[in-house]
Amino acid sequence: MTLPLSLLVLESVLLVFTILLLLDSIKEGRSRSRLLVEIQRAAKTFTRLEYFLAVVDSMADAGREVAGLISGRFPSGTDRKRTKDIVNSIEKAGKAGVNVKYILPRFHDRLYIGCLYSNVGAEVRYSSCPTLHDLRYTLVDDGVTIIGVPEGTGEKEATKKGYKIISEGLNSVLREHFNNCWGHATPYAEYLREVIRETKATPRQLALELKIDEKDLEKFYKDI
Numbered sequence: 001m002t003l004p005l006s007l008l009v010l011e012s013v014l015l016v017f018t019i020l021l022l023l024d025s026i027k028e029g030r031s032r033s034r035l036l037v038e039i040q041r042a043a044k045t046f047t048r049l050e051y052f053l054a055v056v057d058s059m060a061d062a063g064r065e066v067a068g069l070i071s072g073r074f075p076s077g078t079d080r081k082r083t084k085d086i087v088n089s090i091e092k093a094g095k096a097g098v099n100v101k102y103i104l105p106r107f108h109d110r111l112y113i114g115c116l117y118s119n120v121g122a123e124v125r126y127s128s129c130p131t132l133h134d135l136r137y138t139l140v141d142d143g144v145t146i147i148g149v150p151e152g153t154g155e156k157e158a159t160k161k162g163y164k165i166i167s168e169g170l171n172s173v174l175r176e177h178f179n180n181c182w183g184h185a186t187p188y189a190e191y192l193r194e195v196i197r198e199t200k201a202t203p204r205q206l207a208l209e210l211k212i213d214e215k216d217l218e219k220f221y222k223d224i
Contacts (some may be wrong), residue, residue, distance in 0.1 A: 028041055051148055051162030052082040057141045058164070059089040065099045066090075067178050068138040070148070072104035072113040074211065087116050094121035094205050103127050108210065110197055114188045115212045125185035145171045192220050 009129045059066050075083040088099050100122040114124045136148035149161045186194070196217075199206065203221060206215040 016204065022177070032144060046143065047161065051083070051146070053165045054146050054162060055138050056085050056089045058138065058144050058146060059086075059093050059098075059100075062093055062096075062098045062140045064141050065138055065139065066093060066101070067182075068102045069178055069181065070104060070113075070138070072102075072107075072110035072137055074109055078163050083113070086099075087120055089121040090122045091116055099123075101125075101182065103129070103178065103185055106186070106191065107162060111188075111192060111210050112212055113192075114217055115210075118188050119216070120173050124188040125189045127180060127181045127185035128190070129181040129184075134179075137178075139171055139175055139178065142171055142175075143191075189220065192217075193224060196220060196224055 018120050058169045062089065068156075100117075100121055102114075102117055102124050104114055104124065104126050106126040106128050110126070112194075114126070118124050140146070143166055145165045145167065147163045149163070196206065199209075201209065203214050203217045206212070207217055210217075
């Protein structure tokens with residue numbers, strides 16, 4: 001199977017998965033039909049760059065809460081600037097009184113992003129939810145949903161495309177999924193301490209491995 005065909009199949013599976021969630025959650029037939037039409041009209045395919053821009057722009061318009069379920073991969077190349085833009089957006093949103101929360105996979109190499117986001121005020125947790133690797137989204141307040149589609153199957157695949165959908169129904173369904181994962185997830189500080197205990201590495205060793213500033217790690221060693 002060629003890569004383009006694999007991506008098409010994966011996108012189709014994700015869309016089917018979303019529709020199944022909607023069908024299961026919305027019992028009223030008329031409301032369900034209206035919602036599906038709304039999604040069909042609102043959905044627009046984004047490139048990787050447009051996906052990040054959509055996230056940043058939507059966060060700037062947030063009034064209450066931003067909740068993201070993301071891959072949290074270490075940024076490289078042009079992704080470094082995109083990550084910096086998101087960090088700045090998180091900081092601005094926090095100063096404006098917006099609650100920002102993120103769920104990342106429980107992998108050691110995802111602690112770098114967790115550190116960046118935590119340092120600017122986001123609440124970060126780590127989860128082993130089975131859908132975390134191929135279902136990525138950002139929820140802005142109660143109406144905006146930005147869905148990220150990975151390049152292929154696998155735990156470390158980057159987000160390739162995205163969809164911005166304005167729909168209270170879809171937002172509500174995915175928020176329920178987010179809250180369920182959030183309730184079983186491990187807070188950033190707790191997960192980092194787990195890693196420290198497991199690896200028994202010094203702050204310098206762990207800083208080199210995780211590419212995190214040593215000063216950001218030292219405070220977590222006090223309670224170990």
